[in-house]
Amino acid sequence: MLSILIPAYNCDVQLLVRDLLRQARQLNITFEILIEDDASPNQSVCVGNHSLVSEKEVVYYQNHVNKGRSKVRNHLAAAAHYPYLLFIDGDAGMKNPDYLSQYLQYVRFHQNTDEPFVVSGGVAYHDMIPDQAYRLRWKYGVAREQRTAAVRNLNPYRSFTPFNLLLTRNVFDKVSFDEWFTTYGFEDVLFGDELRQKKIPVTHIDNEMYHDGLDTNTDFLRKIECAVANLATLYKESKVPEGFAAESRLLQTCLRCKRLRVAWLVGLCLSVVKKPLQWLAVRASSVLALDLLKLQGLIAALGR
Numbered sequence: 244m245l246s247i248l249i250p251a252y253n254c255d256v257q258l259l260v261r262d263l264l265r266q267a268r269q270l271n272i273t274f275e276i277l278i279e280d281d282a283s284p285n286q287s288v289c290v291g292n293h294s295l296v297s298e299k300e301v302v303y304y305q306n307h308v309n310k311g312r313s314k315v316r317n318h319l320a321a322a323a324h325y326p327y328l329l330f331i332d333g334d335a336g337m338k339n340p341d342y343l344s345q346y347l348q349y350v351r352f353h354q355n356t357d358e359p360f361v362v363s364g365g366v367a368y369h370d371m372i373p374d375q376a377y378r379l380r381w382k383y384g385v386a387r388e389q390r391t392a393a394v395r396n397l398n399p400y401r402s403f404t405p406f407n408l409l410l411t412r413n414v415f416d417k418v419s420f421d422e423w424f425t426t427y428g429f430e431d432v433l434f435g436d437e438l439r440q441k442k443i444p445v446t447h448i449d450n451e452m453y454h455d456g457l458d459t460n461t462d463f464l465r466k467i468e469c470a471v472a473n474l475a476t477l478y479k480e481s482k483v484p485e486g487f488a489a490e491s492r493l494l495q496t497c498l499r500c501k502r503l504r505v506a507w508l509v510g511l512c513l514s515v516v517k518k519p520l521q522w523l524a525v526r527a528s529s530v531l532a533l534d535l536l537k538l539q540g541l542i543a544a545l546g547r
Contacts, residue, residue: 244350245274245343246323246412250315251292251333253283254456260295262337267300270343277322278333279304279315313420313430316405320415328415330408334456338367345450346409359417359443361410363403364450365395378528379460386530388454395447400439401490404431407452417441428470429477436484460525464533471537475544493534497541506542513539 247263249256260276267274278301283289295301302322306315320328327350329343339345342364349362368384388404395402405420418437420430438445458466474494477483487494500506513520513535520539523532 244272244325245327245329245347246325247274247276247329247331248316248319248323249276249278249331249333250281250312250319251278251283252281252309252312253285253288254334255288256292256333257295259331259333259335259337260298260301263331263343264298264300266340266343270347272343272347273325274300275324276301277304277319278302279319280306281311281315282306282309311422312405312427314422316420317415317422320412320419323412326412328410328412330405330410331452332406332456334454335407336453336455338451338453342450342452345448349409349446349448353411357413359411359414361403361408361414361438361443361445363395363399363445363447364407364409364452365390365392365447366404366406366454367451368454373457375526375528376459377457379524379530379533380457380463382528382530383463383533384454389451392447392449398490399445399447400435401432401487402447403435403445405434406454407450414438414443417443427466428473432484432487433477433482436487439484460528464521464524464536467533467537468540471540472544475541478545493537493541496538497545500542501545506545510539510542513542 245267249260256278260278263276278292278295280289280292280303289305293303293305296303316330329346346362346364349360353360366384366388368381368389372378373381390402418434418441421433435445478494483494497506500509517536517539520532520536523529524536
């Protein structure tokens with residue numbers, strides 16, 4: 244019935260998997276859990292995760308070269324045996340004790356049809372404020388990613404994340420994750436747009452997983468730089484989905500600056516204060532400073 248697919252990188256998935264095993268066994272369903280580690284440098288984490296193969300429902304793949312999240316997700320989907328696929332990122336943590344039961348309602352409702360569908364459970368962050376070294380990622384997630392299903396359903400193809408996603412296997416007959424992406428950022432945007440183009444329905448529900456694997460402020464800043472570079476490349480190659488520029492405040496602001504012929508001035512001013520902005524992002528966990536760094540990076544990448 245259900246294949247649970249967990250891409251992992253440098254994160255201990257043992258607690259997550261044992262929570263999933265307990266819920267799935269209590270529900271008495273046919274299931275498997277496939278874990279793929281994408282060449283994590285932390286060998287102790289790999290050893291711990293690999294120990295999960297002692298559970299008969301668990302299959303573990305170990306990559307020796309980093310392939311990127313898109314390729315890992317596509318491989319897990321291809322290796323799955325069952326018609327319903329549940330993607331959960333390895334740094335997720337259980338929030339709802341009836342997490343699988345919530346998704347199974349949709350599985351059972353659609354069991355007698357061959358129609359592809361996607362259900363997104365969403366992402367949540369703990370109320371407790373983390374240590375300063377991890378606070379930027381937490382503040383960004385609370386401000387930009389944590390949304391109720393009602394809000395996410397207002398724009399279903401832009402609001403979902405593969406972090407916590409149920410879909411039918413036959414979705415991959417029509418759509419897969421773009422393997423051009425080997426670094427962080429925007430692979431979910433293209434996947435969502437492909438779903439929209441193929442008219443595959445996306446439903447959002449309140450069935451969140453906690454995002455437990457917070458990056459340090461410095462690491463998150465590096466990831467954001469990668470995401471901005473990906474966005475710039477997509478724009479230059481005319482791969483930005485229709486309507487995305489109107490919905491992305493970052494791209495919209497950059498293009499407005501270019502139209503008004505002030506991009507050079509804005510880019511210059513932001514370049515002058517780039518170091519202080521980096522300090523504010525890393526040391527003061529300032530989301531505003533992060534936004535300004537994103538704008539500076541995109542203007543520089545697209546030209547003034």
